[in-house]
Amino acid sequence: MLIVSAPAKIILCGEHAVVYGFPAIAMPVFGLRARATVRPLDRVDFRIRLLDTGETLVLTDTDHPFISLVHRATRAVDRPVPTGIEIDVSSDIPIASGLGSGAAVASALVKSLFQHYRLESDLTRINALVYEAEQAFHGTPSGIDNTVIVYESPVYFVKGRDIEPISLKGKYHFVIANTGIPASTKETVAKVRVLYEQAPKVTGETFENIHSLVDQSRKALTVGDNEWLGSLLTQNHEQLQKLSVSTKQLDLLVAVALQAGAYGAKLSGGGGGGNMIALVSQDKIESVKSALLRSGAKRVYTTILE
Numbered sequence: 122m123l124i125v126s127a128p129a130k131i132i133l134c135g136e137h138a139v140v141y142g143f144p145a146i147a148m149p150v151f152g153l154r155a156r157a158t159v160r161p162l163d164r165v166d167f168r169i170r171l172l173d174t175g176e177t178l179v180l181t182d183t184d185h186p187f188i189s190l191v192h193r194a195t196r197a198v199d200r201p202v203p204t205g206i207e208i209d210v211s212s213d214i215p216i217a218s219g220l221g222s223g224a225a226v227a228s229a230l231v232k233s234l235f236q237h238y239r240l241e242s243d244l245t246r247i248n249a250l251v252y253e254a255e256q257a258f259h260g261t262p263s264g265i266d267n268t269v270i271v272y273e274s275p276v277y278f279v280k281g282r283d284i285e286p287i288s289l290k291g292k293y294h295f296v297i298a299n300t301g302i303p304a305s306t307k308e309t310v311a312k313v314r315v316l317y318e319q320a321p322k323v324t325g326e327t328f329e330n331i332h333s334l335v336d337q338s339r340k341a342l343t344v345g346d347n348e349w350l351g352s353l354l355t356q357n358h359e360q361l362q363k364l365s366v367s368t369k370q371l372d373l374l375v376a377v378a379l380q381a382g383a384y385g386a387k388l389s390g391g392g393g394g395g396n397m398i399a400l401v402s403q404d405k406i407e408s409v410k411s412a413l414l415r416s417g418a419k420r421v422y423t424t425i426l427e
C-alpha cells in the first residue's frame with residue numbers, strides 16, 4: 122500500500138491580480154491534506170474511489186477531471202495506465218472554499234502514480250500536469266494554487282516565471298475561517314475579468330496597488346514584522362473589496378478578527394464566499410477563533426508559517 126498526500130493552501134496576498142501577471146504570495150497549510158492511497162486490486166482493472174462522495178471512477182470516465190488526469194499523466198511519462206490497482210482518494214480540505222482542494226487531490230494523485238512507477242519525483246513535470254487539471258476545474262488559473270501545493274513551500278509567484286522562494290524571518294500564526302458559503306473561483310475570476318474590461322484604468326490601478334502590497338509583504342516577511350504584514354493584509358482586503366470579490370460575510374469576519382486583536386485580516390483565494398485569514402499573535406489565536414465562530418464562521422483552522 123502506498124499513501125501520498127498534498128496540503129491545502131492559502132493565498133497570503135495578491136490573488137486575482139496574479140491572473141494578470143502581477144506577483145502573489147501563497148503558503149501551504151500542512152495540517153489540512155488530500156490523500157491518495159494506492160492498493161492492489163484482485164482484478165486486471167484500474168479504478169479511483171472518491172471516499173468522501175462514495176463515487177467510483179473507471180478508465181472510461183474520461184470526462185471526469187481525475188480520470189483524464191490519469192490518462193495525461195501516464196501518457197506524459199510514457200507508461201500504460203496501471204492495472205490491478207485502485208486509488209482511494211480522500212481529503213480533509215473543504216471543497217469550493219478557496220483552499221485548493223482540487224489541486225491538492227490532483228497533486229496527490231499524480232505523485233502517487235509517479236511513486237507507483239518508481240519515477241523520480243520531478244516537481245516541474247508534476248506541477249505542469251496539475252496545472253492542466255486546474256484549467257479543467259477553473260478555466261484560466263494563474264498557476265499559483267498548483268505551484269504552492271505541488272512544491273509544498275511558501276512561494277512568491279509570478280505567472281510564467283520560475284518560482285521564487287521567500288526567505289522568512291520569525292513565525293506567523295494564521296487563523297483561517299470558512300464562511301461555509303461555497304465559492305467558485307472560476308466565477309469570481311470571470312467577474313474580475315468583466316470588471317477589467319469595463320473599467321480597465323481603475324481596475325489596473327487596483328492591481329498595481331495589490332502589486333505594491335505584495336512586494337511590501339515579502340519585505341515584512343523577510344524582516345519578521347507581524348504588525349506591518351498584518352496591516353498590508355488588511356489593505357489587500359480593501360483592494361479586493363474594490364474588485365467586488367468580497368461578500369458581507371467575509372467583510373464581517375475580517376472586521377471581527379481585527380476587533381479581536383488580529384494584526385490583519387483578509388479574504389483569501391477567489392472570494393465570493395470561501396475563506397478569510399487573520400494574522401494573529403500566538404496569545405490571540407484562541408480569542409480570534411472564538412470571535413470568528415461566534416460571528417458565523419462554520420469552521421476555523423490554524424496554521425503557522427516559519
Ligand code: MEV
Binds near residue numbers: 138261263390391
Ligand atoms: C485562487 O486561489 C487565486 C486566484 O488568483 C485565481 C488564480 O490565481 O488562478 C483568485
